[in-house]
Amino acid sequence: MTFPATVVSVMIASPGDVRAARDATHDALNRWNDANARNRGIMLLPLRWETSATPETGAHPQDIVNAQLVDKADIVIALFGSRIGAATPKALSGTIEEIEGAHAAGKPVHVYFSDAPLPNDVDTTQVDALRKFKSEFQKRGLYGAFTNEEELKGKVWHVIETDLAKLDVVRASSETSSSKFDVSLEVVGEVYGFVADSSELTDYVTRTATRMKSDCSASTTSSSFSAPSAQPLLDRRSPQMFVKQVEDWEANALLTPTAGLHSLVAQISPPIVFRIINNTKTSLKEVRLDVRLNPPLVALDWRPGGQDFRLYPECPKAWGGDSFLAPDLRLSPQISPSPASGVRIETESPAAMSVDIARLHSAQTATTRDDDVVLVLFAETSDGIPEVIQANWTLAAGDVHDVLHGSVDIPVVIRDLRDPLGPILRGEIGS
Template sequence: MLFTGPGDTSELVAAGVAAVHDWNSSRAKNSEYVLIPKHYSTDSVSLFAQGKDGQSVINEQLVDDADIVISVFRHRFGTATPRAESGTAEEIDRSMKDGTRLHIYFVNADEDRPDLRDEEPRDQWDKLEKFRRGLKEGLWSQFDTPANFQDLVRRAIELDIAEFSRDRSSVHVNEPPHSDSPIDLRVDVGPSVGYFTDGDTAREGYIKSATDTAMGEFRAAQSEAVLPLSDNNQITELGLRTSLDEWAQAVRIKWESSLQYLAGWGWPTLTMELEQLADTYLTSVRIDLRFEGVIGVPPRVGRAFDLGTMIRPLPGHSPRMGAPRNVNPIDSLLDSGTFTNLHPKGYPVTWENDQNSLVVTVQLDKLPPKTPWKLNAPDVVLYLPETTEGESIAVTWAASAAGVSGLFEGSLQLPVRAETVTGTWNAAQGSQTS
């Protein structure tokens, strides 16, 4: 059982190894399995050979020999290898290709916040976030403390041991669906999926603008002698800088949520049209559509865009230090809550984010033939959380109906479009004055 992770996860690896030893003590005898925890820091052997690098040696000695791999991330993504963006990423990719039992865990950043004031840790955090968003072939989990991580390791062990013990001799045969009432659906969705091209640039530009403005106001107030000074409560430039650094760190951690808020307010909502092309009258129809790699965002229809206050007064400072005004109000965005559309009882559309994909479900009491059903309410905005080089994303759907055996499936491609934070934000500001 191999533990993998970047260099800042040594404490977590130790906690995971302890969980394995605990499991061996209590469960190994009855299960007839003994787990041997390994990590490159304790179980790899120094080896130099032509054509080898450090990661390839670890792969051959540990990764390829593992029955179970536990990969854990904290704040760092790791160091690039000749084949992957980090050693841990290479170990994950290799394990997946080999069919090894693989579990991936992330620290909850709300509980264990990274220090993003310097460029190198910020670069590591951005790479880790991009990697996490790109995990589309399974289910990852997050945890708050080393003790929580130990619980997840124990659960993973139980799942894997049950899989290893399962009788694999049985064969399951899928019978092809048959029906006297065929489903022949036309499924159209739109308009397209948006993504921000300037998310990171806008974030850092905004932080710099807001910080420079706050420092400028501080120095101006100081020169005018309007700041309250006393022996017990003296305002210093260093103290303000520290407070601004903490504020900037919180903005970076929550920036993805801020972008989603902006998209939900300024982008068009999902449109959909369904039509039964066959002559059969369908009842109790259910259609599940899966938008791969897309996040569903609640639309802010009917709510004014919250300009708010960007930087609140810092502790111990005059209210004069409260704003820079007229700057993208991320604090207000995060505090404004989620707008929920009010639908009548029995409304046929629901949606949820299932890890890295959006799932939209439509349930209709009836679908007459040759009579299109249209989604005519603003339910969800389609948001792609990272820049893409592709021109479209995959949408798959599965439909069922009363009296019809099996599922009827189909797929389509939905185009993507590039948006900018500045353009969406300017549209938001313009609406306030129109």
């Protein structure tokens, strides 16, 4: 079904050595469109020289790219890895010329440098030139850094929201006026900001993975020269499969170390409640509320306090723990819970939630359940946690052409996890 939208062009500029980062940026823009385009009436259009530029003669290739992409872009996101790129008649590289051109035109420009290890076949001349440019650029403004593509996606989402607000982008006009469509949103509860030591979390993950692989190796080695150990031999997994599971878990856990604390904080953080108030003089049907918060906000399913929790519950069972003698839960029938109304988590991070209401009568207030979702964020120190978080929301109804959008402030409560979790992470007491 078609819908009106204001198109915002976002150029992805970079030398040719960061293809994965370019793809990740493109994917982040597409994900933003999936979550917001219809409700907010705004569509992001990625511009890349590989797909958006057309062959043309009569000018330098960089001039053609400038005319076809830079001049048409509303926002520019520039990425660097280990290369600065090929020089042009006007600048040290094509990417730098694109940055300078967009900046001179008053367009938002965001520059990110990769912190990933340099490749073995790195061109040292290119690296030196890039480091010099980075040092000089630092004197002119702020730049960003990313260690992997997932981190970059979150940062792209954040700058897009910031730019849309600064550019005062409005949704495309629809057929009817929204003057008679009046709904407000209140949030009851707080965001919980947790202070955690990521280095201790990282050490815990690495130490746990090393111990698990060592236990497997010691068990299989000893069984080759002495009486077989019953427990490992009864494990459904081969040693190779087990080690692969552990290595995959370790790699994923190190990408976002604080994710291992989600099971805990979902129990100790009170849930939030949304109150949707219909100030319209008529009833509304098929109401859909979407709430978005920028990274690093995380939305988690609330869990009653007192339940057992594990640090990093996705960690594979220990070697010998997946026994043939244990019930095969994978083959047991699973009963799907019946769908329930309330807050639905679309994505954990960036936090995205939705609420569906079949009918909202005039002057009626719909309140979501108080056992659905908690909002949390993590930081290294309390100074890195803001006092208030802004949530952006959109609301649509099946019998109204327009879409309302607004924002609401949610207070933040700080909790320090370093002292209670430190002994567990350091292995001084059991987890």
